[in-house]
Amino acid sequence: MKEYTPFKSGKVREVYDAGDSIIMVATDRISAFDHILKNNITKKGAILTQMSKFWFDLTKDIIPNHMISVDAKDMPEYFQQEEFNGNSMKCKKLTMIPMECIVRGYITGSGWESYKETGTVCGIQLPEGLVESDKLPEPIFTPSTKAEIGDHDENVTLEQGIKYLEKTFPGKGREYAEKIRDYTLALYKKCADYALSHGIIIADTKFEFGLDGAGNIVLGDEMLTPDSSRFWPLAGYKPGQSQPSYDKQFVRDWLKANPDNDFLLPQEVIDKTIEKYKEAYQLLTGKEFK
Numbered sequence: 001m002k003e004y005t006p007f008k009s010g011k012v013r014e015v016y017d018a019g020d021s022i023i024m025v026a027t028d029r030i031s032a033f034d035h036i037l038k039n040n041i042t043k044k045g046a047i048l049t050q051m052s053k054f055w056f057d058l059t060k061d062i063i064p065n066h067m068i069s070v071d072a073k074d075m076p077e078y079f080q081q082e083e084f085n086g087n088s089m090k091c092k093k094l095t096m097i098p099m100e101c102i103v104r105g106y107i108t109g110s111g112w113e114s115y116k117e118t119g120t121v122c123g124i125q126l127p128e129g130l131v132e133s134d135k136l137p138e139p140i141f142t143p144s145t146k147a148e149i150g151d152h153d154e155n156v157t158l159e160q161g162i163k164y165l166e167k168t169f170p171g172k173g174r175e176y177a178e179k180i181r182d183y184t185l186a187l188y189k190k191c192a193d194y195a196l197s198h199g200i201i202i203a204d205t206k207f208e209f210g211l212d213g214a215g216n217i218v219l220g221d222e223m224l225t226p227d228s229s230r231f232w233p234l235a236g237y238k239p240g241q242s243q244p245s246y247d248k249q250f251v252r253d254w255l256k257a258n259p260d261n262d263f264l265l266p267q268e269v270i271d272k273t274i275e276k277y278k279e280a281y282q283l284l285t286g287k288e289f290k
Contacts, residue, residue, distance in 0.1 A: 001077050011036050012045075012227060016079075018090070021068060023079055026052075026087045026222070030273070032252050032263075034153075039265045045087035047277045047289055048225040052089065054285050055223040059190060063183050065219040066091040066210070094210025094220050097176055098146045098168055099161055100153055101184040105139040105192055106203040108132065108230060108242070110155070123157035131240040133203070133232075139188050141181045179217055180209045191224055198283050200246065201237060205229035226277050246280035248273065 004023070006014035011031040016023040026045035030037050049070060056065040068090040072080045075090050104111050104121065107130050111121040119126060122142035130136075143161045144153040156164060158177060166173030184207050192202045206228050208221035222228055226247035233244060242253075254269050255261055265273075281289045 004076070004078050013222075018076055020093070022091050022093055023075055024089045024091050024221075025079075025084060026089075028087075030227070030248060030251060032248060032255055035263050037251070037263045037265060039270055041270055041274050041277075043274060043289075044277060046085070047274075047281050048222060048227055049087045049089055050289070051225050051281055051284070052223045055191060056219070058194065059187055059219070059223075062186050062190065063219050064212075064216065065223070066094055066221075068092060091220070092212060092218065094212060094218055096208065096210040096220060097165065097180060097217075099165065099177070099180065099208075100144040100146055101180050101207040101209065102142045102144060102155075102204065103139050103184050103188040103206070104142055104204040105136055105188065106201065106230075106232075107134050107136060108203050111142065111204070122155050133237075133241060133243050134239045139185055139192075141184055143177075143181075176217070180207075183207070183209065183217065183219070187219070195231070195284060196234060198286075199234045200280060200283055201232040201234055201243075203230035203232055203243070226280055231280050246276045246283075250276060 004016045007017050008015040012027055012029045014025045014027060026048040028040040028042055028044045030039065030041050030044065053067060053070050056067045070089050072085065072088065075088060079088050107115055112132050114121050115126055115130060119128065121140060124140050124142065127137065141158065142155060143158065144155045145164055146153065158181065162173045162177045165176050169176055187207060188205065195202050202224065205224055207219060207223065209217050210220045212218050229247060230249060231246035233246065237243060251265065251269065251273055254265065278289045
């Protein structure tokens, strides 16, 4: 059996070259504040992979995505081992566009901190009088540059993003930036409406895009998982305060409340986190995660 080693190892994912495709493996690692924590969250990788599959299937009418299969039978024999069961996705090879496409439908997190100081988020002027967790009049596109492990992503305006993409794609920066902005907003609106009808508010999320061999823009990476999004329960939603969540905000909050944690979580936080992920999966897909 041929063995594979990842050609790219991210904070929480490993990516393998399978010849005409890639195998993207979502690990059970978890990151917060640009650090990889010392704990694993058991089955987290499988939940993220299956949730991404659900959203890719739901949104393929808006934009093509990179998913080929999550069935191990469609992958090289090496990925049919137990450690890859359920957490691996066979994907098309893309030339990735180096921008995190963040969309915010509600004011929270770093957006709320920026708004309190300047009334703006990434250069976008927002109405006066918003309170924490308020729904925005319209979702806003607030991109950031992609950081290497150990570095911080940098929030940029659309115009700054255009100049940034010009470095990689001369003459195409504006076209690509505007297209991925439009795709980002269209994806968010469809998925946020769907989630709301299933009891979950998607406060914000991020998408990543790439180019296929023909130069078409394709949705890649993960999609609308608790690692890349803020999911709030609709029941009990109350603007003017922070919200309980189904995502890793629970982990972030614990880390902030325990500054001497050395990025090591207690078992009860690990257990609570995976239960939150499972609950979100069941609400959104209508299926119990097994």
